[in-house]
Amino acid sequence: MFQFSKLKGIPFFILIGISALIVILNLNMTTPVKKDGINNYIVYLVIVKYNSKDLIIIRKFIQNGKVKYVAVDPDNLQTYLLFQDNLIIRPITWNQLSAQFKKAAYIRALQAARNQSLSLQNSGIIHGSPKLKGVTLTVDLCPSHKPLDRVIFTSLIDEFKKTERPVPVAISITGKFMETHYNDFNWLIKLVRSGDISVTWVNHTFSHRYNPKAPLTKNFLLEPNTDLSFEILETEKALIQQGVIFSIFFRFPGLVSNQKEVSMVTDFGLVPVGSDAWLAKGQPVHSGSIVLIHGNGNEPLGVKDFISLLQTEKSSVMKKQWIMYDLRESIESEFQK
């Protein structure tokens, strides 16, 4: 029990300092991520006929007493929350699914990711179709003590306000970032609601463990005793609890993985997405690139490079010759038949 009397004897300026620190921390940490209200959250694979279209259900859970599902449109890669009582569902295996939807972008992207799983870094899909007239921006929000780099989003909105509204952006979110940056997360949600941005939420794991002393082969998700199921599903639950539907995309922390991890991620129905243009590493941007920057305050160089890129393309943006692509759209363009 907190007792004020115990504070006697502590110099006043220290108490003021401590109070100020508590206020600063509270600016972004007022409400922890709630995951209650969601029960029996499981990976689930069935087909459902919905508005005369076959959708693939990948998750099932109970929220506030109601059974709900997360479903994927295999052609346009959109995800939906379904909770109607009269849904007619049909069980299916991944093999049957792959045969039935072999031409669908979703199945082709999952297969391509499995085929590009051998390298230690940057496995999965790393670019959209080179025929695109622009790029897809992915912003990683790994755990951080620093605030969200809001200038990324305000610059993007400002640059595209006359040509593309809402402007699409993919955000790779970690559960830990949501837990400690509640106000920043809410600020992003407000930008979505006001129609300034549209977000493809990419799963970047819950805890995003990193050991600066460990080799890559034993780091990030490859760290011993990592529970991949927890890392994936807890992040999804945290998003659903905030009223947000996650996408089918997954970004490996540090872009580090091995074949087994890629295979496990795709078994969850998620498509690993890397990058062919990590700006802070000086990688050049091409048509159809999946651009990677960090928005968690830890990569000012990448943010600066991205703002320079916007300036360089300014006249093309105004002529609609350089646009920002929704990650779903850019992956669909690469894998549609």
Ligand SMILES: [Zn+2]
């Ligand atoms: Zn990360």
